[in-house]
Amino acid sequence: MQVTETLNEGLKRSYHITVPATELDAKVDEKLAEAQPDVEMKGFRKGKVPLALLKKQFGQRLMGEAMQEAVDNAMSQHFEDSGDRPAQQPEVKMANEDWKPGEDVEVDMSYEALPDIPDFDAKSIQLEKMVVTPDEAAVDEALQSLAENAQNFEAKDGAAEDGDQVVIDFKGSIDGEEFEGGAAEDYPLTLGSNSFIPGFEEQLKGVSVGDEKTVEVKFPEEYGAETLAGKDAQFAVTVKEVKAPAAAEVDDELAKKYGAEDLEALKTQIRERLEAEYGNASRAVMKRELLDKLDEQVKFDLPPSLVEAEAKQIAHQLWHEENPEHQGHDHPEIEPTEEHQKLAERRVRLGLLLAEIGRENDIQVTDQEMTQAVMNQARQYPGQERQFFEFVQQNPQMRQQLQAPIFEDKVVDYIFELAEVSEKEVSKEELQKAVEELEDEE
Incomplete structure (x- = not known):
């Protein structure tokens, strides 16, 4: 086997690899000899089929395997000898595409080698680490945030505003017919949460306890239930409570809510x-x-x-x-x-x-x-x-x-x-x- 360098420019490398026909034949014979003891063929006892007959029947198929192994071995040996490490998978192509049995195999291989990286002394690097110590103000700020997230709602007088919670009974209908899943009692709805159909919560701003209101909305075209998608609906709503948000107290009870x-x-x-x-x-x-x-x-x-x-x-x-x-x-x-x-x-x-x-x-x-x-x-x-x-x-x-x-x-x-x-x-x-x-x- 012969490996000839054809390009060495910067990190670019190219080589011409020649695998002699005699070497390929020897590989094929080696493969046939390994397989011979297990081969069974009509007219011969197991393991007694002549190599010449095996080569005639299986030689061409084994030649492809031999060629691939020979090229792979040549590449591996080259990288071991040269110390090169390819940056990406090497490009390999046949140089004599009109190859015929009995001829040498010629292959062109090209790649970009990984560079030699200079020695690096990590001890020479000087870095600055920013250190922040949590102060009481930061702790208090976090506590207030937790209290707001654990907010309660307390009854209030007057009209409901954005952020308030209204406790309502409602029944929904389309063309005068109630539909499944369109009714509930004592439902707590926070105005501005956008948890209901678009337009529903906005129409409840300003309501007070005891109010009865008809809310008219249109289900979105992409609504999950096909029977409701794009339909106009009316909801008969009764307001039972109006509550204002109140942050939880920063105390032991708050701590227990968060598992402390x-x-x-x-x-x-x-x-x-x-x-x-x-x-x-x-x-x-x-x-x-x-x-x-x-x-x-x-x-x-x-x-x-x-x-x-x-x-x-x-x-x-x-x-x-x-x-x-x-x-x-x-x-x-x-x-x-x-x-x-x-x-x-x-x-x-x-x-x-x-x-x-x-x-x-x-x-x-x-x-x-x-x-x-x-x-x-x-x-x-x-x-x-x-x-x-x-x-x-x-x-x-x-x-x-x-x-x-x-x-x-x-x-x-x-x-x-x-x-x-x-x-x-x-x-x-x-x-x-x-x-x-x-x-x-x-």
């Missing part, structure tokens, strides 16, 4: 939650700072095909975000801009660098971490969790999409441990501003 033993225990839970929220936000800011420094300090050649593919993906994604009415891909071809190209170069550079750091330090995503990631994603499909698990198991690309961010975060955490990190006490507002700036840059 008492108010102090609830405050402790809130502080821990705030610390976790601030910590996650601070980590996101520090991660961006790290990636910015890596992008600036570590330079190496990038495989053009990876950059081109990433730029196209960025342009395509942004186009769909700007044109949400186009759900499919029946749109004009989207050409990446210079801005897309620069962003693609950054992403490819950082992706290759983090992958190399992870590879050199044997950083891996565990089965437990992958299972947790799949479970988290599956929660977005209530009732279909099992189908989602099966989909992930059968879809390598989906597994890669779930694995990639976990791997990246583990590599980033590894660098954080080695880097020189200084802490800076900041306010909640300063941290929030830093997070908003991150979102603006994305």
